[in-house]
Amino acid sequence: MENIRIELHRLQSKIKGKILLPEDKDFDSARATWDVATDHRPALIVLAANAKDVIETIKFAGEVGQKVTVISTGHGPTRPASGGIMLRLSGMDAVRIDKEARTAYVEAGAKWSKVLEMAAVYGLAPLMGSSSDVGAVGYTLGGGLGWLARKYGLSLDNVNYFDIVTSDAELKRAERDSCDDLFWALSGAGSAFGVVVSMEIRLVPENIVYAGNLVYGHEDAKMLLDKYIEWTEELPDEMSSAMVLANFPDLPIVPEPLRGKSVAMVRGCFAGNIEDGERIVNKLREWREPILDMWSKIPFSMADTISNDPKEPIPVSVTNVTIDELNEKAKAALLKMTYRDEGYSPILFTEIYHMGGSIASSDRSESVFAVRDAKYVVKIMGLVLGDGSRDFFSAAVTGLKDELKDELNSEVYPNFLEGLEKFNHPGRLYPVDTLEKLGRIKVRFDPDNMFENGLEIGPVQ
Numbered sequence: 001m002e003n004i005r006i007e008l009h010r011l012q013s014k015i016k017g018k019i020l021l022p023e024d025k026d027f028d029s030a031r032a033t034w035d036v037a038t039d040h041r042p043a044l045i046v047l048a049a050n051a052k053d054v055i056e057t058i059k060f061a062g063e064v065g066q067k068v069t070v071i072s073t074g075h076g077p078t079r080p081a082s083g084g085i086m087l088r089l090s091g092m093d094a095v096r097i098d099k100e101a102r103t104a105y106v107e108a109g110a111k112w113s114k115v116l117e118m119a120a121v122y123g124l125a126p127l128m129g130s131s132s133d134v135g136a137v138g139y140t141l142g143g144g145l146g147w148l149a150r151k152y153g154l155s156l157d158n159v160n161y162f163d164i165v166t167s168d169a170e171l172k173r174a175e176r177d178s179c180d181d182l183f184w185a186l187s188g189a190g191s192a193f194g195v196v197v198s199m200e201i202r203l204v205p206e207n208i209v210y211a212g213n214l215v216y217g218h219e220d221a222k223m224l225l226d227k228y229i230e231w232t233e234e235l236p237d238e239m240s241s242a243m244v245l246a247n248f249p250d251l252p253i254v255p256e257p258l259r260g261k262s263v264a265m266v267r268g269c270f271a272g273n274i275e276d277g278e279r280i281v282n283k284l285r286e287w288r289e290p291i292l293d294m295w296s297k298i299p300f301s302m303a304d305t306i307s308n309d310p311k312e313p314i315p316v317s318v319t320n321v322t323i324d325e326l327n328e329k330a331k332a333a334l335l336k337m338t339y340r341d342e343g344y345s346p347i348l349f350t351e352i353y354h355m356g357g358s359i360a361s362s363d364r365s366e367s368v369f370a371v372r373d374a375k376y377v378v379k380i381m382g383l384v385l386g387d388g389s390r391d392f393f394s395a396a397v398t399g400l401k402d403e404l405k406d407e408l409n410s411e412v413y414p415n416f417l418e419g420l421e422k423f424n425h426p427g428r429l430y431p432v433d434t435l436e437k438l439g440r441i442k443v444r445f446d447p448d449n450m451f452e453n454g455l456e457i458g459p460v461q
Ligand SMILES: Cc1cc2nc3c(=O)[nH]c(=O)nc-3n(C[C@H](O)[C@H](O)[C@H](O)COP(=O)(O)OP(=O)(O)OC[C@H]3O[C@@H](n4cnc5c(N)ncnc54)[C@H](O)[C@@H]3O)c2cc1C
Pocket: 033, 034, 069, 070, 071, 072, 073, 074, 075, 076, 077, 078, 079, 089, 108, 128, 129, 130, 131, 134, 135, 136, 137, 138, 139, 140, 141, 142, 143, 144, 145, 146, 190, 191, 192, 194, 195, 196, 197, 309, 310, 415, 416, 453, 454, 455
């Protein structure tokens, strides 16, 4: 890398952004990501200011034979960078709304919060997820499962095009309408083929929604789960929801009365007539009065209040399983894993997302995304305060997967996986023939695996 450093002034003279080396004072903050458990050790960091900076950096990486780790806003699962160039895109956060076309042009470093705020001015909304603090492009490249998904599909179902810089340092546009292989691959396996610098997405006409949480004690969890499954059988596509089995930590970031408590919750968002939404949620209220009832009419711009994800970085481990039928065995296993009869539970949340609706009915030929048929995606999250707690969490999840091996579907949801699990095991994300097609696309756009820290796609010649 020493020789390469001599060349760095050449790169710096061509870019508007900044190059950071380990001795620079901002290096450590620039290499840090939301998942503080991942320790990136790049040889240098390029803070890109625009697409031209990305092109120059990729050209440079090709010339000096360095690998590139792409980080947009840093909320996602990544493999730890070891050497090479970290390309940070947080500085590229332009958003432009076209209110007539109902579209947004979004640069790779923009968070959903910016799109949400700018779209809301026109009574429009993006298909963001539980937290507007997350990067819009990174979220979309892995699917994008949010509170409007059953009505409008995933975020990737609503992309018009991606602009991407591939390993040959060329800027390309991958468009939905051109039946482009690259567009298909980016829509779900986005991190393996280059640097997505921006995208254009469709916005939806949602302004006021009925959303929130019903919170019950964990002693009601078994019956609530039965009730939730029955409830989801009849839901219209306007309702996107999840049931959460939760062990809130005894930490100041958790508000009373949830701090340190184990509870069961039904959360969601109804994007339709408010009275209809109220009537649907009443079916749960009438079954049993919750400890807390937070469902109300809110502007979609306040959708963060549904999940109340923390904004501050926390060390978590996240994984998921997908399943079609939550039978007695599956329900018992989820409850047993989350709420242990005795001792400390390694699980923070087991969140059972109800799929279907437009997620299942969107045109499958347009994207590589493979989790279309699952009835439920079960996200499992643990607090990881050291190797011991990571092992404890992994053991609990492995136990669940072993117990339910006959019940679980083979594919898992890409966005709810941590780095090593996501990127090292693409076979769990896509069927074999899909992986082969991805491999052929990889050879076209990244033959030397410059983006090895993205999804591991073996080139197929
Ligand atoms: C608090 C929180 C809430 C979340 N809620 C949801 C949710 O409701 N629904 C959901 O679907 N997901 C959710 N996620 C997961 C989230 O969508 C993914 O973690 C996503 O990858 C985050 O995007 P990012 O830009 O921050 O990614 P980064 O951490 O910046 O990148 C993650 C990886 O994606 C790749 N990548 C990122 N940007 C690019 C790019 N521009 N070009 C090429 N490759 C790129 C790289 O390989 C990178 O290593 C949540 C995550 C958090 C932390």
